[in-house]
Amino acid sequence: MSNFDFQNETNNQSLNDGVKKNNNLTGTFNVELNDTLFKFVDANDVGKAATTLAGKPRLLIIDIIKRFCKNYISFFSLILILSISIACLIIPSVSPFGATTPLTNIDVNWIKELPPSYSPIVTESLNSNNYEFLMKIAHENPDLKIINSTIQINNEFLVTYNKYLFLEAYSQQNINSLLGTNTQGIDIWTRTWTAARDSITLSFLVATTDAIIGITIGSVLGFYAGKWIDTFLSRIVDVIINIPTLVWFLMLMTIVGKANINQFNLYLILISIGWVYMVNNTRLWMITVKDQEFILSAKAVGCSTQRQIFVHALPMVIGKLATTYVRRIVIVIMSISSLVFLGFLDSKSDPNLGTLLKEAIPLLDINFWGLLLPALILLFFSLSAQFVANGLHDALDPKVGRGK
Template identity: 30%
Template sequence: MADTTLSATVPARPGRLREFWRYFRENRGAVIGLYVFAAFVALALFANFIAPYDPTVQNRAATLLPPAWQEGGDWAYPLGTDPLGRDMLSRLLFGARFSFFVGLVVVIIASTSGILIGLIAGFAPKWLDTIIMRIMDIILSFPSLLLALVLVAILGPSLVNAMIAIAIVLQPHYVRLTRAAVMTERAKDYVISAKVAGAKLPRLMFITVLPNCLAPIIVQAALSFSNAILDVAALGFLGMGAQPPTPEWGTMLAEAREFILRAWWVVTFPGLAILITVLAINLMGDGLRDALDPKLKRS
């Protein structure tokens, strides 16, 4: 009876997901960013059903039509058309799909390889750790966009090669972050206990230590996602990323450069899409940092 009474009076510990959401929603900007990002993801996923036209179909009789609410506009093209008569709304929706796909692939490649190398560096002998970290320092010493341009120039301009180049550029951030977290965790009692119990090195790396290093890595992944979208847009703008007629936001900006003064919408809408998406993801990253970092949690 006493045990029953005691268990009834002690509040149950909330689930991890519920606790995470409680801290996350304290940051209103992060919640707004989450909703905006979710809306963009939904639009990208259902672009086939929402887009009124095929994003690559040209209509030479409707070139550079302004948005529907502006004089001379047509409600058949709510956001106007580009210099080749393609519907801006359709191209923006499919462009979101390309941008999010690029961001996801880049984060998966960069984080997987970066975490693996960071774990190896954290557990490796000092000489191997030094070699790995100096290589990462060399990569980080180059401006990220310049290094991505060089890699794409070597591999050839395409969306796939742009993703590979951006992943290589972002990888050192995961290596340094993972190594720092591993070096901190290695000295803790639970790792020493696992060693004494006879845990093998792979188990120590992937089962014992890695789960306790994931919080900062998740935050870095969110920030890398926005950086990947920006970098692929920049490469597309420079003609080294996605190639026409692919409806990618950076490529859309490149195709519209000479029409900036004549047709403001062909530049404004892709630019706004990049701005809003990256801002929303960065706001989400701030919320993730606040929710996952124990030092920032208020009791």
């Protein structure tokens, strides 16, 4: 046999062995199909197994709250704002004095510009009639050491005496003004917290209304940037913004009339101007997200335009808008105070922080609390609101959470 024939025979033998092995291997996979291979699977068991493997789904609001609470400065600022708000509600309710009426119905000359109750000794220059009346009350109440010293200067008497003991003996009432009274004899402590309550409430309502109107219009304009509706409304917003706010206040107050200014009319005047700022900010942020992939995907699957705007796009920019919203609250408080200082809003029956700051000017050399307390409330509220706004921005922005 030649070498060539021997090689062919060897190759044929190897091929036959391979076919036999394949046949044997194929035979091992011939599995009989029966009912035991087809069983119904409980969906609850599958869900439990998937939950065990991947963990329970987390709610978005829970994640936002956790991220906000991890920012200790913002969390402490929120507690401070809540404390101020609670104090504004409780203190005027439990105070024995009113915010717009004098301490008592006695002669207002005796109860105006009272010192704080922790420092009741005063030195005043009295005319002969007032001095005689003071001496009469002191002699009728010998158990109370009312007068400390007296110096006569011509027809005037320089008397050092306990003002609160004198008022208690005179009015037969327990008068205890914690921080004293203003020039109208009204308790500074009660009036300040009442004014803070009214100012914060009004500014919160104005900022919320501005946000609802401005975010709604701004979201639509941002999504339709370049369209005729965006061009038309944007020009109106530009006109309102470019004219100074004070000019708008003057025009609107002239229309309403200074005598008709009350809390509701002031609310209408403020929202008629403030909504444009929320429109501008919302429009700019919506332009940055309207062409991103998730919006295009929502459009591709057939989502309506309203759903694309308010369900998909708006949540992505709400953190930025929260900062503007909180700042708007502080801006409204400052705007009201500015109107009081300029004399366009003289609300003695409905006091606000601007009214208190204006009333405190004559008391600077007598009682510093008239200016210090409303200034501290305004300062702490403004700073805390800014920190809360920054914390909300970080908590609502998922990119910030991933970056930490």
